[in-house]
Amino acid sequence: MNDSVPTIANALPRKPVTVPRFFSAKAEGRKLAVLTAYDALTAQLFESAGVDALLVGDTVGVIVQGHDTTLPVTVDQMVYHTAAVVRGRDAGGGRALVIADLPFLSYQTGIADAVRNAGRMLKETGCGAVKLEGGGSDHAETIAAIVTAGVPVMAHIGLKPQSVHVVGGHRVQRDTEALVADAVGAEAAGAFAIVLELMHGDAAKAVTEAVGIPTIGIGAGPHCDGQVLVGADMLGMNPGFAPKFLKRYADLAGVMTEAASAYCDEVRDGRYPTAEHTHG
Secondary structure: OOOOOOOOOOOOOOOOOOHHHHHHHHHHOOOEEEEEOOOHHHHHHHHHHOOOEEEEOOOHHHHOOOOOOOOOOOHHHHHHHHHHHHHHHHHHOOOOEEEEEOOOOOOOOOHHHHHHHHHHHHHHHOOOEEEOOEOOOOOHHHHHHHHHOOOOEEEEEEOOHHHHHHHOOOOOEOOHHHHHHHHHHHHHHOOOEEEEEOEOHHHHHHHHHHOOOOEEEEOOOOOOOEEEEOHHHHOOOOOOOOOOOOOOOOOHHHHHHHHHHHHHHHHHHOOOOOHHHOOO
């Protein structure tokens, strides 16, 4: 084998990752690799790298829009970014499952609103599923209604960023009994997977063992059935953000700053463009 060619060990085979195939990874013992993306180019690159799913998170409000929280993000904005990610995924090969976040107040205001907004995500973007923050303890009826309408749902328990003002910040969740009950309830309601965010490792292990659907961890330790990271964080584009769970696989902040600085210097010194870059 050519060592220069990247391999996708322990990944789903190179077929489109549908919701049933994503779900079956747990029983098959395959770990799921998920990254967030908000634009077509990033989605295309991550798709080409072999990710199993692209999550269009409402973290777009922080990473792209510059807000302090995800709360200002709207349904229209999520539709816009999700459609872009789907186009990028398709340009890169069309394999990864695209999952779109339902933003704040798009599903908390009633089941009819939740079903309408979830359906809109699928109809207008081409994504394969939606994610909402909550589980069996608070959104079982909503999950069930959305699934009944034909929209696959990924649940989200542990730390829920849309509730940041209620919980008073980003705190590690440790109540194993409550977390397990929340996850079991989400599964019973019809969720096909669950994100476990900022959770004590032992609690995440207990949750993962208690449910038959995949658990996707972020800050929840190694016992989950898969992992998700914010793409920009994984790439080292946000050097000021350094939680314990984050591993940076690149230093794009340094690379991008150095490249932009070199460009500025060459423009100001008259070294760019040259004849090489001029149409004759």
